[in-house]
Amino acid sequence: MNWDDFDAFCLVVDHGGFTAAARALDRPKSSLSASVARLETELGTRLLERTTRQLRLTDAGESLYRDISRPLAQLRERAVEALAQGTTVQGTLRVAAPYEFGAHHLAAVACRVMQDHPQLRVHLDVEHARVALFERHYDLVFSTMEHNAAPATVVTRRVYSLERGLFAAPPLLAGRETLAQPEELEGLPLLAGGEDQRWSFRDAGGTVAEVEMRNPRMRSGNAEVRLKAAIAGIGVVRVTSTFAAAAVAQGLLVPLLAEWTPEPLKIHALLPGKHVPAKVRVFLELLEQEASGAL
Template structure:
């Protein structure tokens, strides 16, 4: 594939037209049109739908643009790094992170990274859905207990666990009685929380009385005594130490593991490596206590 033609195709796709791309790059419009036509011929694909006054990417053109624009940018950055005699992190770094981790930790992490690496344009998005890293142009994703994906390389950088907590004023009910509960997500009927508690009891029957969309809101409601809640220990450890909450038990379920993920078919850029190092410096042991300390500082 002709990389020059591919570069010109991405230039036209990014600007939405041959004329705008030509003006932005200071290139002849006819040259851009010819190179894109040659690329279409070599691929035997139509990349643009050409109207009298409009130019629109076809489905194949959109896929090619999304999958090659980041790779071309990395080639440019690698060439620039070699030309300047170094591999200093630079360019745009797009990271997708879970909502709770973004709310509690990413702000301070991002500031620290930006101060250390001023040539990197850091862009954080906060969402819990599994993103398509290549199609959506992400360099790095942080996810909780992600499903296996052969196209991605991943490593665990933090571990946490869920606990059941309540306000000191709330009395834990006896066997056969329902405890009021605050839950995240859709409201449901009575349920049982399997857990390991200090007094040896292995389960807790609960009846949700309040449903909220975020764990931060659940913690606030539990603090107020509305009901018991299931929350990460890192989010409530300071409340437990201060006596604002009491521990009823550890949930009997697998640990929470936070992973960093990046596409395996791409070279690891200097900016991604720098952010991975930044996470390692912030959480050298990868424990819930380190995350709690980071949140509480």
């Protein structure tokens, strides 16, 4: 008996099919199919009913999965723990991040870690929508977590606090006096994030002010959409300063409320467990160097 075939069978069931399992494991679909077929031959029974639309366990398959899936999952976990203690950085690192952060802060880190470790591959998903925590078996997920806490099974490590600013196109501000207080924003159209309830500000003396998002002109979780709307003169946008830097340099946007600092965008690194593999560890170390300007 080949225990790898038993493991392949359980992983196909765990992921709901051969295609999803092959993608998550970075293995050819054909090798998983061959493993399950070989196991069925050795056991002399059908374990999976395959159709064009779904995969269904037979009675024998359900019984086998119930008996062996947990021990094999524990064995895989122990193997991950052992690898985490090692120094070899190899395999595939799967990372997901929100667009506003990933597009401007992770590219250099991903390139550097692959240059330093030729045996490592990186799959970097930059998402406009909220990332579903580890739904696609990521090794590392970056999240703003501004309104929702991570599940208890997820290890949270804060990495970044990104400076944000307020920006608007010059035509939108034409004929208006320079804004001095956050509450004056209520006289302008606002471009809110998908989950923004309020914008918070703090001045040099520590005074805090808030602007409620009662009726924004636009609401979108896509920072790039909001930025383009601001450049088009549709409204005032709150985004990270690095994200708006190019538009400001070209004169397409100007910063507002220079005496007030918007609440920063807090980015957390979320890990699927307490054991950190070497590939994740080196990525986070390089990210911290990038944050400090040492990269």
